Amino acid sequence: MASSSAVGKLSREEFRRQKDLDAARKAGTAPAALDEEGRPINPHIPQYISQAPWYLDTGAPSLNHQRRPDYDDSSNKLDNWYDRGVKAGPAAKKYRKGACENCGAMTHKKQDCLERPRKKGAKFTNKNIQADEIIQDVATGYDAKRDRWNGYDAAEHKQIYEEYEAVEAARQKLREDEIDNQTTTDLAAVRKVAKAGKTEKEGDPDFGSSEDEDADEDKYADAADAVGQKMDTKTRITVRNLRIREDTAKYLINLDPESAYYDPKTRSMRDAPLKNVPPEEATFAGDNFFRYSGEAPEVQKLQLFAWNAAARGNDVHLNANPTQGELLHGEFRQKKEELKDTTKSSILAKYGGAEYLESGPKELRQGQTEEYVEYSRTGQVIKGRERAKARSKYPEDVYVNNHTEVWGSWYDTSTGTWGYACCHSIIHISYCSGQAGIEAAQASSAQNLLASAAASVITAEKVAQSDAKEAASASEKVEQNYSKKRVGEGDVKLDKERLAQAINEEKKRKMRGEDDDDRSGKKRKGALESGSHDVTEEELEAYRMSRRMTEDPMANYVDSEY
Incomplete structure (x- = not known):
């Protein structure tokens, strides 16, 4: 967008068209303006940013005035400076015409010479002629020309340190000598002793000049310093320190910058700098600790x-x-x-509920006490009383229906179910039958059934495996599946070997955790739909036997005593 300073004052019609174009660009219906390099300009940039000042305005829409200029020119670097004290070579033997009359160098005139003004210059003596300097043309940029430290050699500051160290060493030696010569800290006495120790000069030593008194005062003023005060000999004022130098500053207790916030203006640190140290043991626990402790x-x-x-x-x-x-x-x-x-009292008298405000002791509510108990290596109590066991809010050791054990105190490994340990019943909230229930459960367990089935298989005759018996069993199978004997008419003969095999398969399914109802329902449904598999009488008997194991063996039990 061109600025108004470049294109002049717009007419009312041109101004309206310009406003409509800006609105269309912001709405996205018109393409954005392009700068000199072909880059689009965001129409949502404010005018005071996109409009170039008058001394940088080119008359075309651009944002170059907002970008940092490139300082690729080596002349704009800040480290370009003159080589101080560099000479052009050996000095001349005699004075040359047009050279400096003071030092004999050809690179400057007498009024620009930096040498000490001589009584007789090199023009007249032809002695000690200085070599010509190298005139360097160092092109510096805007920043380098205005840099006050450009060309400064940091090694020169070492001389200042050495000078101050020498002055401090001399001052320390003077203090030590003064301490050895006198024992008082009175300023007048120190000054008098210092004057007496001097060599006698003209006139009375007690009435020396004011310059001598000021010098003595500057030397021995530190000897009369009071605790917490310092005498400034230059300004003649007494400055009281805000803290004793032996005290550690608050921000030096913990150097972690995230430890606690320190306000340097008020010199306050509200939080404790060391979080893991108790406030009673810490040297400084924070200003808030003192603010909320004691009578504060x-x-x-x-x-x-x-x-x-x-x-x-x-x-x-x-x-x-x-x-x-x-x-x-x-x-x-x-x-x-x-x-x-x-x-x-009025609220309780009107609405009641005083019994809910009375709570038991803390030891009963939380099961914790402060009593000391000492145990031996074997776990016996040596000193004190043993702590009471904490009880839950749920009822414990509640026996129902004549049971002596709680539900879940016994686990049946053959069926994978929980029950009562007193009667081995796996039916929840059933009536306890005692030892008789245990014996009945053992008699009808899956292990006894499997053992009896295995014995019958062993005692079976080997002749049953012949081809004739297989054909007979096949015909019986067809007759059992498609005759009326399945509904109870006539006797049904079971093959002991097939029954044992079906019992083993049923046991394997139980061990795999398959659900009886889902498995048998799916199997029968699949058999009826597909017709590829017919459930034999042996499989049905094995299924009935497995169902008999999980049912309550004492469901029809009647106590004879009642």
């Missing part, structure tokens, strides 16, 4: 009471009459407690 909270409460009372029109001022404020505050707290008790 009571003073704050008293001040708050005075402010609230004054805001309500009462003449209470803590600083003007602290005794009155203390008495009124005590009376206020007493009335407040009485009013709280009265309100509580």
Whole structure:
């Protein structure tokens, strides 16, 4: 977007078209403006940013005035400077015409010479002629020309350190000599001893010049310093230190920058710098620890009471009459407690519920005490009483239906179910049958059934595996599946070997955790739908036997005593 300074004043029609174009660019219906390099300009940039000043305006839309200029030219670097003291070579033997009349160099005139002005210059003596300097043309940029430290050699500052170290060493030696010569710290006595130790000069030594007195005062003023004060001999004022130098500053206790916030203006650190150290053992626990310890909270409460009372029109001022404020505050707290008790009593009398406010001891509610108990290596109590076991909020050791053990105290490994240990019943909230229930459960267990089935298989005749018996069993199978004997008409013969095999397969399914109802339902449904598999009588018998194991063996039990 061109600025108005470059294109001149726009007419009303041109200004309206320009506004419509800007609105269309912001809405996205018109393409964005391009700068001199072909880059689009964001139409949402404010005008005071996109508009170039008059001394950088080129008349075309551009944002180059917002970009940092490139300083690729070596002349603009800050490290380009003159080589000081570089000479052009050996000096001339005699004076040359047009050279400096003072030192004999050809590179400057007498009025620009930096040598000490001689009584007779090199023009007349032809002696000690200086070599010509090298005139360097160093092209510096804007920053380098205005850099006050450009060309400065940091090694020159070492001379200042050495000078101050020599002065400090001499001052320390002077102090040591003064301590050896006198024992008092009085400034007048020190000055008198120092004057007496001098060599006698003209006139009376007690009436020396003012310059001598000032020099002595500067030398021995430190001997008369008081604790916490320092005498500034140059300004003649006494400056009191804000803290003793032996005290460690708060921000030096923990050098971690994330330890605690330190305010350098007020020199306060509200939080403790060392979080893992108890406040009672720490050298500094934070300003808030001192603010809320001791009688400080009571003073704050008293001040708050005075402010609230004054805001309500009462003449209470803590600083003007602290005794009155203390008495009124005590009376206020007493009335407040009485009013709280009265309100509580009235509410309980009206709505009731006082029994819910009475809670048991802390030891009973939390199961924790502060009593000391000492145990031996074997776990026996040596000193004190053993701690009471913490009990849960749920009822414990509740026996129902004549049971002597709780539900879940016994686990049946053959069926993978939980039950009662007193009667081996796996039915929840069933009636306890005692030892008779245990024997009945063992008699009908899957292990006994499997053992009896295995014995019958062993005692079976080997002749049953012949081809003739297989054909007979096949015909019986067809007859059992498609005759009326399946519904109870006539006797059904079971093959012991196939029954044992079906029992083993059923046991494997139980061990895999398959659900009986889902498995048998899916199997039968698949068999009926596909017709590829027919359930034999042996498989049905094995399924009935497995179902009999999981059912309650004492479901029909009747106690003869009642």
